[in-house]
Structures are given as C-alpha cells and as structure tokens.
Amino acid sequence: MxxxxxxxxxxxxxxxxxxxxxxxxxxxQTYSPIEIxxxxxxxxxxxxxxxxxxxxxxxxxxxxxxxxxxxxxxxNFLSAYQKANGYYIASADQDDIWETNKIEILIREIGxxxxxxxxxxxxxxxxxxxxxxxxxxxxxxxxxxxVLVNPKAYGHQILFRREVLPLIHQFETYNxxxxxxxxxxxxxxxxxxxxxxxxxxxxxxxxxxxxxxxQANKNKLYGYYTALCALHDHTKRQISREYFRxxxxxxxxxxxxxxxxxxxxxxxxxxxxxxxxxxxxYRNELFPQKNKGxxxxxxxxxxxxxxxxxxxLGIIRPSKVQLNAPGKMQ
Numbered sequence: 001m002x003x004x005x006x007x008x009x010x011x012x013x014x015x016x017x018x019x020x021x022x023x024x025x026x027x028x029q030t031y032s033p034i035e036i037x038x039x040x041x042x043x044x045x046x047x048x049x050x051x052x053x054x055x056x057x058x059x060x061x062x063x064x065x066x067x068x069x070x071x072x073x074x075x076n077f078l079s080a081y082q083k084a085n086g087y088y089i090a091s092a093d094q095d096d097i098w099e100t101n102k103i104e105i106l107i108r109e110i111g112x113x114x115x116x117x118x119x120x121x122x123x124x125x126x127x128x129x130x131x132x133x134x135x136x137x138x139x140x141x142x143x144x145x146x147v148l149v150n151p152k153a154y155g156h157q158i159l160f161r162r163e164v165l166p167l168i169h170q171f172e173t174y175n176x177x178x179x180x181x182x183x184x185x186x187x188x189x190x191x192x193x194x195x196x197x198x199x200x201x202x203x204x205x206x207x208x209x210x211x212x213x214x215q216a217n218k219n220k221l222y223g224y225y226t227a228l229c230a231l232h233d234h235t236k237r238q239i240s241r242e243y244f245r246x247x248x249x250x251x252x253x254x255x256x257x258x259x260x261x262x263x264x265x266x267x268x269x270x271x272x273x274x275x276x277x278x279x280x281x282y283r284n285e286l287f288p289q290k291n292k293g294x295x296x297x298x299x300x301x302x303x304x305x306x307x308x309x310x311x312x313l314g315i316i317r318p319s320k321v322q323l324n325a326p327g328k329m330q
Contacts, residue, residue, distance in 0.1 A: 118197055
C-alpha cells in the first residue's frame with residue numbers, strides 16, 4: 001500500500017538562528033512522502049536565504065510562500081494550511097527539533113482519528129531538559145468537553161486529516177490561537193487521539209507568548225482562587241465569550257459541547273455556572289484517572305473558570321478580530 005503524503009506546514013519570521021537545525025530534523029524524517037510548506041511573514045534577516053539554499057539542495061520537497069503583508073503567527077498558520085497538498089497535515093515551529101521518526105509514529109498510531117498529538121520535552125540553550133510538556137497522561141482519547149474547555153494541544157504536536165481544511169478556512173482571517181482552533185475543530189468532526197511519547201524537543205524562549213514557568217504552585221487551592229478572580233476580569237470574560245461565539249456556525253457532534261458553547265458564549269455568571277454543572281455531569285469521562293470524590297467534582301466544575309483564567313487573554317487578539325464584520329459570524 002502506497003504511503004499517503006504528509007504536508008509539514010512551517011511558518012517563519014526572522015528564524016535564521018535555529019532554522020537549519022529544524023529543517024534537517026524535518027528532512028530526515030523516516031516517513032515518506034512528505035512535502036514542507038513554508039510561509040514566511042516578511043522576515044528581515046537571512047531566513048529566506050536559508051530556505052532558498054535548502055530548496056536547491058532538496059528539490060521538490062520544500063515549497064516557499066511569502067506574505068505580502070504581516071499576518072502574525074496565528075493567521076499565518078491558518079492561511080498556510082490551505083496550501084498543503086497532503087492527505088495529512090502537521091505543524092512545525094521554526095526553531096524546534098523533531099525526532100526523526102515522529103511522522104512515522106503518528107501515521108502508524110492515528111487510526112480513524114481526525115487528529116493525533118503527542119508529548120514533548122522543553123529545552124533552551126541553558127537547559128537541555130526542562131521537563132515534559134504534559135506531566136500527566138491525558139488518556140488515549142481526550143473527551144470532547146476536555147478538548148473544548150481545556151485545549152492542551154500545541155501546534156508543534158498536531159497532525160490532522162486534510163478533511164478539516166474547509167472548517168479551518170472559515171476562520172482564516174481571524175487572529176485566534178490557531179492550535180486551539182484546529183484541535184477543537186478536529187474534535188467537532190470526530191475523535192482525537194493522544195500518545196504519551198516525546199516526539200519533539202520544544203525550544204522555549206522566555207519572551208515567547210506561550211512561555212510559562214514550570215514551577216508548580218505549592219498551594220493548589222490558590223489555583224481555584226485565581227479562577228474565581230478571573231470572573232471579575234471583564235476583558236478575560238469578554239474574550240472568552242468571543243472565542244466561543246466563533247463556533248456558533250459549527251455543528252459539533254457531541255451535544256454537551258453545543259450546550260457549553262452556548263453557555264460560554266452568553267458569558268453571564270449564571271451561564272458559566274451552567275457550563276460548570278455540565279462538566280460535573282461528565283466528570284468521570286473528563287478525569288478517568290481521578291478518584292471519584294469531591295476534588296473531581298470541584299475540578300470539573302471549575303473547568304470553564306480555568307478557561308477564562310488561562311485562555312482569556314491569549315486565545316484571541318481582540319484588536320484584530322472583527323466578529324461582527326459583514327459576512328462574518330454574528
């Protein structure tokens with residue numbers, strides 16, 4: 001049986017420092033055939049020269065596109081996906097290092113799932129091993145509600161089927177967190193799968209928008225307190241409302257997903273509480289490894305509040321998102 005083509009989509013911007021190392025980890029993949037789609041967001045360093053050099057050395061594999069205006073990494077990825085020709089599509093950051101068998105493993109494991117993602121190890125120049133990205137095993141098939149309110153898949157981890165591209169295209173002009181969006185859209189169409197295996201060395205920069213400290217909070221109750229405080233943050237609540245409003249045209253397979261979307265889109269305290277109660281009802285599916293006690297109920301109930309706290313300022317860039325523009329979602 002002939003292997004189906006995998007498109008590796010990489011977006012670049014001033015990435016000359018680490019780009020060569022990442023390109024080699026992609027080109028040395030044990031799976032074939034692959035194509036590498038690179039969309040550059042108007043780099044001003046030597047990024048383009050490096051890519052042109054690798055195009056000459058590996059003809060027919062690397063396809064370069066250049067934006068006519070700066071899009072930012074979210075819109076850059078969402079539009080670059082549409083240029084992929086492969087049956088499967090994977091995302092790549094410009095400065096990571098992939099295990100050479102990453103694509104081979106993901107294709108072997110994806111089965112009938114719409115999307116598959118994996119674990120990663122964090123590193124930087126000072127520390128070659130900053131620990132695992134996912135310290136807890138999320139289970140082989142994350143529950144649809146977990147995908148919706150606790151999107152834990154980052155762009156560098158995901159591989160998905162091209163059948164999701166028409167859904168992604170609807171959001172191409174929105175500056176919304178592309179990885180959370182793709183993860184959730186794939187879940188709306190079918191099953192998503194997780195394998196607890198390190199397949200990427202994820203380079204972290206302290207000034208990166210997704211960088212977070214790896215120090216665990218000594219007082220777990222403090223996390224619940226900060227989630228309650230987030231309810232008083234008008235900006236976070238409004239951005240969360242806008243995010244869930246994006247999904248109103250999508251027909252999610254799982255009815256509780258549709259219910260939680262409606263609650264979070266409304267964004268009132270009453271509706272947020274309703275969303276929490278829906279999560280409590282599915283607590284055994286959301287946390288199958290947890291003891292079925294009070295703490296499991298509490299954590300399930302707080303999932304919508306954790307979303308507002310953790311994603312309310314990063315999942316959408318409100319200054320560039322026009323939710324009520326003509327022809328867009330109302």
